[in-house]
Amino acid sequence: MVTKQYDWKNGAIIGPHSKIKLEIIREYIYEYVQVRCSLPQQEKFRLSFVDGFSGAGSYECGTLGSPLVTLQALKAVSAEVNLRRKIEGFRPISFEFYMYFNDGCPDAIHALKSRVEAFLREHKEEKGGAQFWVKYCEGDFGRNLPMIAQLISASKVRNTLFNLDQYGHASVSEQHLRTALSLTRSSEVFLTFSIASFLAFISPTRRQNKRIFDGRISDISLHKHKKEWLAAVELVVFEEFQALANFVSPFSINNQNGWEYWLVHFANSFRARQVYNDILHRKKNSQAHVGRSGLQMLRYNSVEDATLYLFDANSRRGARDELLVDIPKFLKDCTPEASLSVASFFDRTYNQTPAHSDDFNSALLKSPEIEVVTATGGRRRKPQMIRRTDTIRLTPQRSFHFG
Template sequence: MPHYDWIWGDPPPLLKRHSEVKHALLRNYLIDYFLTLVSMPQQDKIQLTIVDGFCGGGLYQNESGQEVPGSPLVILEAIREAEVLVNVRQERRKPIKIDVELICIDDCSYALDYLGHVLDERGYGGGVAKGLIKLVKGKFADHCGAAIQRAHSRSPRSGRALFVLDQYGYSAVPMSCLRDIFAKLKHAEVILTFYIDSLISYLNEKNLADFELSTGMCSSVCAADLDEIKQSPRWRVQLQSSLYQSLTSQCSAQFYTPFFIRPERGHGDFWLLHLSQHWKARDVMATTHWQHHNHFAHYGKAGFHMFSTGYIGKIDDENRLQMGFDFSEVAATVCKETMMAQIPAMLFEGADGMTFEQFFLGLINTTPATRNMVEATLLELHQSGEIIVMDDAGDASKARVKLKADNVLRLPSQRTFNFSI
């Protein structure tokens, strides 16, 4: 668990490079998120609540000695930037207003004091005075219910809220909090960091029991079997896979993205989990990861079903470096080639075919590919005759650049096989 000294008048604490990248991803995701919400020119206002559950003091210095914003400032700056972009891009007659109430929670009183000074110094003191920015002392788990209620009261119909939960470690966000968020807020999203390497590296019977007690997560790993599991040459993979499946199955989110933050100098990898109830939110996050491919990775195979073995650490059980999937241009090519080979076999499993929407939503949580990437691959297979896309009249579609949600995908009645000598 990191320790930060927030003393007003002293230089801000050091922020590691991987955490700085994490904040850059948050900024870019928020801007894309806001732009997605205001796609209709007639809108003049969007209203939501953002909860920063582990907000810290709001200011750091990076490894180059420069001051860099913490998550509260990142969020507020992203709102300002998005408003400008929306109004410029859509040439609006009436400016858009992004009405956000930001709730900053931290268990450290001097971190909140420091944040108050930072906000005032950066021109956000009026927001604090008006209650648009709330500073709340305490543990996130203790204030989660009140934050959910506040978000619901501000947006009772849409239930639009974003929870940024950059926890210190892996046990400060109970499953009950996540389930309540998704049960009570229709359009809630959660960005959750989870220090998976730390949990796995020190996992024993007592630590597993403590973890399950503090999070309420029921792991499929039996504590009594841990010693036996660790005799396996791939024990880390087995444990990581089990924990990932337990978390995603118990948090009540319909869509999720298990991307990994990849530190440059050995602090262990973090899960960066984006949890939501709508595929479009998941797709925006996946797109953001492709934009930050230098710092994010999957440790799994390309294409679909790449998470079937769960999370795999950068260093395998024989201390060999795992290359991983790095979201580069080469990775995009490999991802497409893999999907080209996988898709015909998947359609054979449903011989009567399935709609594009059924196909995509059934696989979205198992791939790093965005919807556009999957769509482009399906169209290429259709144009080469490997699959057939049917229109709503039951005829072969002439689609070349776009698929409709109800287009039916199936194999041709007779497939052509090429045999080389």
């Protein structure tokens, strides 16, 4: 097994993949709270955040770790939401954040407590801000998860985010993920792991079935820079995890040292995946995907037909072209009526696409084979006006080339 134990006592060194992960999680939390707090009549928002491998809160270089990144993001976004509501004439939202920081290293927990308490003291002096409750858990995450789950259930918090950045792969089991994802009505998980460790633990038969070149996909040192290797591993990651949640993003962390680490996002709402995809496009080149860029992203005839999708401008152009073809075909194949509500369409398709939401909506209106109809029977003309209650359907008169 490949593992990496951080030396928190003497100062842990942050890796490039961890910097990318922290940026994505910071942006996701910011967007998550804004999406969840968009209703004018809303009065309260409560969130549980579980950091299963929290570390000491800071690295040797001074870069903040995930606990402090999360605390600062929650503080900033809650203040921004309430400032906007004040300007718009709405009552402020009461924010309550329940933080659970777990680590197996006593030195890490000791250092983390000091840093978090300093943050809380400073925050307390700013009257009217969000409320934070912090629980520290020392020891193995799997052994402490039942206790954490019980505390979250007792708090009756409906929104829960898990950040599980383990040292290798074996520290988080399938059962741990099932527990986390079923804990509340809206539970999501960020899982980071070393692909070398992951490949060492999955079925030998499955590794054998995904051979590339003259070797196995587990030969990471030989193939970690090659598109064919990334394609094979991405498919294995997706197959291994897809039964755990409705939406699983099997994208690797992209960096110049090769595709060695994966950051997988699990959610049961298409809206969560939609937000995640959009953030990856905003953070261009942070993650990598090999396959198709429209619908059914992992269904391609050969690796030569697949593209390297880096969530940048070039990738988006390819996605827009593919979506114009894929969406009409999907409607024709999936339902006899050749029509779906926008919500149902997204629910059926977002698990199999890296596309940006703007590209989705644009394709729905630009395709000559598709029309988007409102609840009152009108036609949508602008992508930003599309609503989940609208209906997507094939047009009565389709083009000559439509199959």
